[in-house]
Every structure is written in C-alpha cells, then in structure tokens.
Amino acid sequence: MGQIASRLKEPLHTAGSVAEIITGSRKRKRNDTDHVNHEETQTDIHTPKKKRLLTTTQYIYQTLFKDEKNADISVMALGKVWHLHKVYLCQSPYFNSMFNGSWRETFQDFISIEIMDSKITLDSLQAVFGSLYSDEIEIEPSSVIPVLATATLFQLERIIDKCTEVMIETTNAETAVLYYETSCQYGNNLVKQTTFEWLLLNLLSLYNKQIKHLKLISTELLTALVSSPNLYVMQTEFSLYTLLRTWLYTRIFPNFEPDENKPDDLQIPQNFFAKRKDSCPFLLTEDGLTYIEPFNALRLEYLICHHMDMKFVFGDNIIPKKWLFYHVQNHWNTILKIDHSHEPGPQNEDEAVFNKNSMRCGRTLMEPGYQKWRWTGFNFGLDLILISDQRVLSIRRHHRAEHERLLSVQTKRQFMVKVSVSSINSQRQRTFCQQTEIKSLSLEKNEEVQLLTMDPKLVHPLLISVNLLVHHPNKMSEQEKFVESLKDKLNLSIPISEIGGDETDLLFGRDLRHQEQQTE
Structure with a gap:
C-alpha cells in the first residue's frame, strides 16, 4: 500500500505542474530582462505608428x-x-x-x-x-x-x-558672352550688367589667348567694351590693339582654331595682316568697313608711345595711317608745349573728359610683397612708377639725371589719376573691389605719394587698373569726324561707290596709294 502510494506521487506532481503552467498560478522568479521586455511591449502598444506620406x-x-x-x-x-x-x-x-x-x-x-x-x-x-x-x-x-x-x-x-x-x-569664361547676348535678347538687365562687368575685368586677361571665346564676341559688344573707361587694360593700349587684331582675323576666318600650346599659332593673325598685298588700310576696304567701330574706340594716341608698338601698328596696315598721323602730330605738339611753354598739365578736368581721354593700363599682382613697375613708352616726359608695399599703393615721379633730356625738366608736373583694385574667385568673378576717386596730383622730381591703402578684403591675386591723364585732351580728331559721317551714310544704306569727294579718297586710301606710287 505504501509502495502504491509512493508510485502515485510522481504522476500527481507532474499533473500539478502542467496545471500550474496552464493556469499561470505557479510562481517563478522575475528578472530585469523580463521587466524591460514588458515595458517595451507596453510602449510599442501605445506608440502611434507613423507612415511617411507625400506632402x-x-x-x-x-x-x-x-x-x-x-x-x-x-x-x-x-x-x-x-x-x-x-x-x-x-x-x-x-x-x-x-x-x-x-x-x-x-x-x-x-x-x-x-x-x-x-x-x-x-x-x-x-x-x-x-x-x-x-x-x-x-x-x-x-x-x-x-x-x-x-x-x-x-x-x-x-x-x-x-x-x-x-x-x-x-558667369565665367565659358558662359559670359553667351549670357550677355541672352540677357540682351530677353531684357534681363541684371544679368546684362553682371556679365558686362565680368568681361570688363577679364577681357584682356583671358581672351587674348582663348580664341574660341574671343570669336563669340559681337562687333557691338566689343565696341562697348573697348569704349569703356572701366576696362581693365592689362599692360597698355597696345595689348588691346593686338586682341582686336586677333578678333578681326577670326571674323575673316571663322574656322581659325589655334593650338594654345603652340605660340606660333597665335602669330598667324599678325602675319596675315603684315603680309597683305593691298596698300589700302584693311578697315577702309569693303570687307573691313563692318569692323571700323571697335578700332575707332581704341585710344590711338597711346599706340604711338613706343617705337615697337608703332612698328607693328603701321606694319599691319589695319588702321588708316591718316588717323595715326593726326595723333603723331598732336603728340609732338603736346611735347613741345610741355617742354617750352611750361604747360602745367591737367587739373580738375571734367569726369567725362577724363574718362574719355585717359591712358588705360593695368597689372596683375599674384602675391603680396614689395613690387614696383612702370608701363613702357614715352609718356610726355613723365616717368611714373607704381609701388605696392605693405598693402599700400603709391605713385612716384621718377627722375634720373642721366635721362634728363628725355624727361620733363619742369619742377612740378600735374596729372590726374584713378585706380581700381579687384580680387577674384576661381571663376574670375569679382569678390571685392576698391577704387579711388579721380585724383589731381602735382609732383616734384622723385616725389612719391600714396594712392590708397588696400582693404583687408582684397585677396591676391589682385587685378589693378590705372587711368592716367598727363596732358590736356585734344578736340575730336579727323578720324572721329570721318567715322561719324560714315556711320550716318551707311545707316542710310548709301552705296560705298556713291560716297563722293574727300570721303571716297579717304575710304579707299587713294591718297595714300598715290603717295606711295610717287615715292616709288
């Protein structure tokens, strides 16, 4: 009996365990993990489910x-x-x-x-x-x-x-011209102004070698750029002339694609004009008449300040010699007046007169430090040096005794000057610009004066543009009178053959050819 009772205990115990499991009445020890899982389950139940919807x-x-x-x-x-x-x-x-x-x-x-x-x-x-x-x-x-x-x-x-x-x-070298032309077509004045200012800053720095961009510039746009007193003419007016010469060549030969890595390719335009057989200046031929305006906008009096510049300009025979002779005559007359009558020089000229007649020249300063330079050419006996030192830009009237016969001997020389300094980003967009007012200066021999102290916002490389007026400006030249009358006639669609009198002779260079034949 006792044995039977002992045998029944195990199955009864087992049965009791199953019941406890089913009813959950059996107690067991709860650990921390069970508590956390319970809280997470409760949180999941009560947290709203988010589904991302379209706005x-x-x-x-x-x-x-x-x-x-x-x-x-x-x-x-x-x-x-x-x-x-x-x-x-x-x-x-x-x-x-x-x-x-x-x-x-x-x-x-x-x-x-x-x-x-x-x-x-x-x-x-x-x-x-x-x-x-x-x-x-x-x-x-x-x-x-x-x-x-x-x-x-x-x-x-x-x-x-x-x-x-x-x-x-x-706006950059690839897009500037295209954006400008587009802005003109659709009347977007803000883009037109921005791109025009970009071209004023970069025309001479970039387009003298990047022919593929240069050839896109229209006659009207180029005339406006060359006419502007705010054009950054890197080096001197002769640099601008050589750019116009290359541009003119691309108009005659639109497929011209020089290799920028071959310097000889860039000489092709110069060689073409220098070897041209026709004695008539190219601008006065029927093919050249269309391109008179940008060349007329050049400041020709500053193309005859250096003997090599004159050699190339006369050798190219693009610009009528009569226009250049007019400036040679006035140039020499001005030198004599300064030397003999002690003409003091310009002071407080009207801004419009200064902007139209001043010499435009420029330079790029790649890094900070002491630098000084001059622009080559005879400048009416006034040797001016620009000096950049410790972010101060100064100008000095340089006078050396051994060169005295080439320099003005006047105790004081008066002139007017304006300076603009710009820093650029990777797309050559102007990031900051500082400029002076038009200054009227009077310098003794070897005297130096400060033009401006550069703002800390100016970061190298710096593009420097200087406008100088060192003599009293002349009246309208024969060249300008001729071009004005010619424009009126061409706008009226008068055939070239019907432009009579002296204008016909000047137009076809008959007087020049006659003179050359007499010489021969």
Whole structure:
C-alpha cells in the first residue's frame, strides 16, 4: 500500500505542474530582462505608428502633373501634348489672358502653341509646366538659357528670377558672352550688367589667348567694351590693339582654331595682316568697313608711345595711317608745349573728359610683397612708377639725371589719376573691389605719394587698373569726324561707290596709294 502510494506521487506532481503552467498560478522568479521586455511591449502598444506620406505639393505634382489626372486642357508645343489644368496654368499671365478673355482658346480644351524661339526646348517646356504644380524648380546651368526663354514666353517672373540667380552664379569664361547676348535678347538687365562687368575685368586677361571665346564676341559688344573707361587694360593700349587684331582675323576666318600650346599659332593673325598685298588700310576696304567701330574706340594716341608698338601698328596696315598721323602730330605738339611753354598739365578736368581721354593700363599682382613697375613708352616726359608695399599703393615721379633730356625738366608736373583694385574667385568673378576717386596730383622730381591703402578684403591675386591723364585732351580728331559721317551714310544704306569727294579718297586710301606710287 505504501509502495502504491509512493508510485502515485510522481504522476500527481507532474499533473500539478502542467496545471500550474496552464493556469499561470505557479510562481517563478522575475528578472530585469523580463521587466524591460514588458515595458517595451507596453510602449510599442501605445506608440502611434507613423507612415511617411507625400506632402501636398508632392501629391499635386505627381498626381496632377506627372499622372495627368482630371486634366481639363491639352497643350501641344514642339510636337508634344501635355494634359494640364487651367487653374494651374493661369498662374502664367500668358495663359491667364488666354483663358479669361474673348479669345478663341478661352472655350477650347485643346490648344496648340507655336514656338518661334529656337532656344525653347521640350525639356525646358516640361520643367516650366511642372514648376506651376510645385513650389520649387531645379535649374542646371546647362539648361538655364532654354528655361529662361520659356519662362519669358509665359511671363513667369518667379522662374526668370531663379534663372537670373543661376546665371550670375555661373558667369565665367565659358558662359559670359553667351549670357550677355541672352540677357540682351530677353531684357534681363541684371544679368546684362553682371556679365558686362565680368568681361570688363577679364577681357584682356583671358581672351587674348582663348580664341574660341574671343570669336563669340559681337562687333557691338566689343565696341562697348573697348569704349569703356572701366576696362581693365592689362599692360597698355597696345595689348588691346593686338586682341582686336586677333578678333578681326577670326571674323575673316571663322574656322581659325589655334593650338594654345603652340605660340606660333597665335602669330598667324599678325602675319596675315603684315603680309597683305593691298596698300589700302584693311578697315577702309569693303570687307573691313563692318569692323571700323571697335578700332575707332581704341585710344590711338597711346599706340604711338613706343617705337615697337608703332612698328607693328603701321606694319599691319589695319588702321588708316591718316588717323595715326593726326595723333603723331598732336603728340609732338603736346611735347613741345610741355617742354617750352611750361604747360602745367591737367587739373580738375571734367569726369567725362577724363574718362574719355585717359591712358588705360593695368597689372596683375599674384602675391603680396614689395613690387614696383612702370608701363613702357614715352609718356610726355613723365616717368611714373607704381609701388605696392605693405598693402599700400603709391605713385612716384621718377627722375634720373642721366635721362634728363628725355624727361620733363619742369619742377612740378600735374596729372590726374584713378585706380581700381579687384580680387577674384576661381571663376574670375569679382569678390571685392576698391577704387579711388579721380585724383589731381602735382609732383616734384622723385616725389612719391600714396594712392590708397588696400582693404583687408582684397585677396591676391589682385587685378589693378590705372587711368592716367598727363596732358590736356585734344578736340575730336579727323578720324572721329570721318567715322561719324560714315556711320550716318551707311545707316542710310548709301552705296560705298556713291560716297563722293574727300570721303571716297579717304575710304579707299587713294591718297595714300598715290603717295606711295610717287615715292616709288
């Protein structure tokens, strides 16, 4: 009996364990892990589940524009049809006028737009239509011109402003001329001003060797640049003349593509004009008349200040010798007046007179430190040296006894000067500019005066532009009178053969040819 009882204990105990497990009445020790898991479970139960949804703008763009749902108007342009919505299109004054006036299209659900502007593309239409369904638009520099053209057509000022920002930020050697011409076409004055100022700063620094960019510059744009007193003429006026000579050659031979690594290629334009057989100055030939204006904008009196400059200018026979002889005569007359009558020099000339007649010269300072330089050429007996030291820019009237017969012996010489200093970024955009007012100075021999103290914001490399007026300016030259009368006649479409009298002789260089024949 006792044995039976002992045998029954085990199965009863086992049964009791199962029951306890089922009912949960059996107690067990709780550890920290069980507590944490319990809390996490409770947290998961009571935390709301978040599901990322499209924003309203994203939904509108995807559903109404991309998927074209519930469209009430179809627009065809450049052979493609967009299924759109009038309520969104009416953000554009172009479409708003179309759908809310007495036009035929007002009551149609299909319209066709004839695109006359070749700059507008399918991609730019897609981007601009899509922008009406969104509050933002991404514009790549490579597509900014088509987008601007499209936004201008549909009168979308918000997109035009965005294009303006992109163009200003990406103005560089590759884009400057293209952006300028585009801004003129679409009336974007801010881009026009920005790119023009960029070209004033960089024309002589870059385009004298980068022919592929130089050849893109139109006659009108180049004339405006050459005429500007704010042009940074790196070195002297002769540097500007050589750039014009190369530009002129690219107009005659548009396929000219020199290898920038071969210096001889850059001499091809000079060799062409120097070896030309015709004794008539090129600008006075029928092929050259179109290009008179940028050469006329040169300050020719500063092309005869150095014997090598004169040699090349006369040898090229691009500019009429009669124009140059006029300046040679005035130059010599001015030297004599300064030497014999002790003419004091210009003081307080009108700003417009100074800007038109001053000598433009410039230099690049790659790094800080003591530097001094002069620009070569006979400057009416006034040897002026620029000095940069400890961020101070000064000018000195240099006078050495051994060169006294070449220099002005006057105790004091008066002249006027203006200086502009700019620092640039990697795209050669101006980051900071400091300039002086027009200063009237009177210097004794070897006297030095400070022009400006450079602002700490100026960071090297620095581009320095100096305008100097050291003699009283002359009146309008025969060259300017001739060009003005010629422009009037050409604007009236008068045939060259009918331009009679002295103008015909000057135009075809008959007087010069006659003189040369007499000499021979």
